[in-house]
Amino acid sequence: MPTCGEMITEVVQSMHGYGQTSDRTTILSGAISAADMTFPVDYVQSTAGGVTAGIVEIDSEQLMVSSVDTSLNTCTVANGGRGWNGTTPAAHSQYTKVVSKPKFPRYIVFQAMNEVIGALYPDLFGVATYQTAATFPQYTYTIPGAHPVRMLSCEWQDPILQWHPISAVSVDTFDGTIRVGSGPWPGRPLRFIYATEPQKFASESDDFAATTGLPESCKDVVMLGAMVKLVPSFDISRAQNTTVEGQQRSGIPPNTGINLGTYLNRQFQQRLTNENQSLRALYPPQLRRRF
Numbered sequence: 001m002p003t004c005g006e007m008i009t010e011v012v013q014s015m016h017g018y019g020q021t022s023d024r025t026t027i028l029s030g031a032i033s034a035a036d037m038t039f040p041v042d043y044v045q046s047t048a049g050g051v052t053a054g055i056v057e058i059d060s061e062q063l064m065v066s067s068v069d070t071s072l073n074t075c076t077v078a079n080g081g082r083g084w085n086g087t088t089p090a091a092h093s094q095y096t097k098v099v100s101k102p103k104f105p106r107y108i109v110f111q112a113m114n115e116v117i118g119a120l121y122p123d124l125f126g127v128a129t130y131q132t133a134a135t136f137p138q139y140t141y142t143i144p145g146a147h148p149v150r151m152l153s154c155e156w157q158d159p160i161l162q163w164h165p166i167s168a169v170s171v172d173t174f175d176g177t178i179r180v181g182s183g184p185w186p187g188r189p190l191r192f193i194y195a196t197e198p199q200k201f202a203s204e205s206d207d208f209a210a211t212t213g214l215p216e217s218c219k220d221v222v223m224l225g226a227m228v229k230l231v232p233s234f235d236i237s238r239a240q241n242t243t244v245e246g247q248q249r250s251g252i253p254p255n256t257g258i259n260l261g262t263y264l265n266r267q268f269q270q271r272l273t274n275e276n277q278s279l280r281a282l283y284p285p286q287l288r289r290r291f
Contacts, residue, residue, distance in 0.1 A: 002219055004211070005060075005204030008109045011223050015104045015230060024100040025049050028058065029073065034089040037077045041098055044068045044075070050100065051075055055084060057099040060106045060204055062087045103233075106204070109226055114200040116225030117212055123276045124221070125195040126213020127152065127283070134184035140177055141192070147176040148194035152283040155191050156184030163191070195283070218275050224268040231261040 016022055026049050029040040039058075044050050056063045056075065064081030068074070083089040087107050130143045134156055154169040168181025171194070184190055198212045209216045 001207045001209055001216060003204065004110070004113070004201040004206045004208065007113065007208065007219060007223055008060075008106050008204060011109050011113075011226055011230075012104045012106070014223075014227060021103075023102050024051070026051055026098050026100075028092060028094055028096045028098060031092065031094045033091050034082070037082070038074050039077070039092075039098075040072075040074050042073070044070050044073050051098060052100055054101050055105075057102045057105055058092045058096055059090060060087060060110065061090050061092070062105060062107065104230060109230070110201065110204065112226035112229040113222050115229065116222050117198045117200050117214075119225075120214075120218075120221070120272075121149070121197040123272055124198060124214060124218060124279065125149070126198055127193065127279075128196055128213065129191065129193050131189055131191045134180075134186055134188050134190045136186035139180045139182075141180065141190075142177055143192065143194070146194075146196065148178065148192070149173060149176075149197055150195040151178065151192065152195055153191075153193040154178075154180065157189040157191070158185070159188070193283075215275070215278075217278070221268065221271045221275055224264055224271060228261055228264045228268055231264060232258075 026041045026043050029042050032039045041051055051065065051068055053065050053067055056065045061082070062084040064078045064084045065075045066078035066081065067076045069076075085105070085107065128146060128148075130146065132141060135141075148171050151169050151171050154166040155163040156166060157163050164183070166180055166183050168183070170179050171177070172179070178192060178194075180190070196213050198214050201211055208214070208219055208222075212218075212222075214222075
């Protein structure tokens, strides 16, 4: 199962054209703690790599480097420079990649993916199952640690182990309480299959399906949505060159962000529609009696 961190890496690689462009990078030559204000690197300066003063990214943490020592291959972090831009200071192991002035910071990609996940419902939803025993005369149930937003299926099992659908069932969208009508025998197994809103990532180590509740096939939907949010930076970076010569040297053609964003958005909408149709085919809308 893909993790959030693996998805972020794939998004960054895609945005760089899988090697067509790249950030300046090196690696840590020694481990550092979350409080260290200097860190050693394999090399500070090279033709295509190394570190310069400014924002540096290690794992998902950003650091503000105030100076580099080219003789000792060490970098000094400015006062208050750990956990820069709202990232979290953390320990980093030896040989971890160090990125100087990242074009697509991992924390920005992380935020973009969470924004996409938070906007997917009701087009896409997670599916979960809960089983309990039918009670009488109480017909109201609460699923521990869950907040169902829609009931997909409700069944009870008879003594010969046959499952029977229950048509009279409702969900209180305010508190997630489920109310079941008459039908199930007291004490018999009662099974709920319900929809939940996709949950956002909390860290890069989170597993996609286990955390969001979405099918693994929806992974590329989230990644495409994140890229749609990121591509305007192409035009923004080009606009920062105030001269025609500077814009030409940037290597970014005019309207690259707009054109690429339009293309990616079409891909995103198509995949979103495909996954929506797949979920609706598995869990078609059902007519239920109202209480």
